[in-house]
Amino acid sequence: MLVSNQPVASPATLLTQTSVLTQTSVVLACVVAILAGCEPADPEPPASTTNDSPAVPAVAVEPKFEVKFLSWNLESEGSDPNVIGRQLGAMKRYDVYALSEVIPAALEVLERSLGDNYVSVLSQSGFNDRLAIIYDKTKFEAIKHFEIKEINHKYRYRAPLVVYLRHRATDSDFLVMNNHLARGKATVRQEQASKLVEWGRTQLLPVVALGDYNFDYVFETNKGNQAFSNMLQDNVWQWVEPEEWIDTNWFDNPEDPDGKDDYPGSMLDFAFVSGPAKTWTKRCRVIVRDGDFPDDATTSDHRPFELIVSRDD
Ligand SMILES: [Ca+2]
Numbered sequence: 001m002l003v004s005n006q007p008v009a010s011p012a013t014l015l016t017q018t019s020v021l022t023q024t025s026v027v028l029a030c031v032v033a034i035l036a037g038c039e040p041a042d043p044e045p046p047a048s049t050t051n052d053s054p055a056v057p058a059v060a061v062e063p064k065f066e067v068k069f070l071s072w073n074l075e076s077e078g079s080d081p082n083v084i085g086r087q088l089g090a091m092k093r094y095d096v097y098a099l100s101e102v103i104p105a106a107l108e109v110l111e112r113s114l115g116d117n118y119v120s121v122l123s124q125s126g127f128n129d130r131l132a133i134i135y136d137k138t139k140f141e142a143i144k145h146f147e148i149k150e151i152n153h154k155y156r157y158r159a160p161l162v163v164y165l166r167h168r169a170t171d172s173d174f175l176v177m178n179n180h181l182a183r184g185k186a187t188v189r190q191e192q193a194s195k196l197v198e199w200g201r202t203q204l205l206p207v208v209a210l211g212d213y214n215f216d217y218v219f220e221t222n223k224g225n226q227a228f229s230n231m232l233q234d235n236v237w238q239w240v241e242p243e244e245w246i247d248t249n250w251f252d253n254p255e256d257p258d259g260k261d262d263y264p265g266s267m268l269d270f271a272f273v274s275g276p277a278k279t280w281t282k283r284c285r286v287i288v289r290d291g292d293f294p295d296d297a298t299t300s301d302h303r304p305f306e307l308i309v310s311r312d313d
Pocket residue numbers: 075078079295296297298299300301
């Protein structure tokens with residue numbers, strides 16, 4: 001007969017022993033795990049109740065209507081097309097270029113300096129002071145282009161050059177116009193400005209008109225010449241003022257040169273919009289490059305300016 005001489009354990013004692021055994025097992029398990037190089041895993045982080053970086057389903061970005069223009073009078077024979085081409089190439093690319101005083105032989109050099117995406121339209125009028133519009137063919141389709149011969153006084157000056165462009169990404173149509181109004185004869189310039197107003201009044205499409213208008217706008221007086229007043233008649237055209245007043249032309253009379261600009265603090269080059277383009281967001285800026293003024297025989301006597309337009313659909 002087996003007789004246990006050990007006292008019978010009470011339920012409370014049994015519970016205590018079980019608890020000690022459980023704690024020993026946990027400690028042992030941890031020691032084994034650490035020896036095995038496996039740290040106990042961190043507890044799972046609680047499910048986040050905030051949504052800091054939600055997974056956004058891929059949605060196509062709506063194309064935006066934004067067009068960057070550059071306008072520049074290149075000074076025909078007073079500059080070297082190769083130098084101007086290099087200067088254009090060194091600047092950032094614009095979508096549309098409105099160039100004046102372009103000699104026909106320079107066009108190819110200028111277009112090539114911008115890369116493969118650009119197509120040029122050159123005016124017929126203007127002799128050696130032509131107008132050119134160069135646009136990025138990947139961004140625009142040219143529906144047509146034309147010159148407004150009626151605005152070219154006796155066909156002896158420069159007819160406005162217009163290209164009808166369709167912005168491919170947004171299927172938006174607009175006209176870009178390039179102008180170079182008469183310099184010497186104030187009455188011719190005034191007539192041209194008035195005719196531009198009559199033409200602009202009849203247009204249904206947005207029009208962006210850039211160029212050298214010879215409006216002699218003086219910063220000190222905030223006034224231009226009579227042709228400028230004509231241009232602003234009836235608010236057909238809205239002038240996009242540059243963000244900062246910067247002289248756009250260097251002229252030191254060659255008969256009496258003194259190394260100083262004869263017309264400091266004035267502007268000849270302008271951006272205007274008409275029709276639906278008046279409601280667009282617009283920003284105009286005259287571009288200053290190191291050593292641009294005074295110009296020399298290879299560089300232009302004008303500064304370029306940029307116009308950036310956009311529309312919130
Ligand atoms: Ca020059």
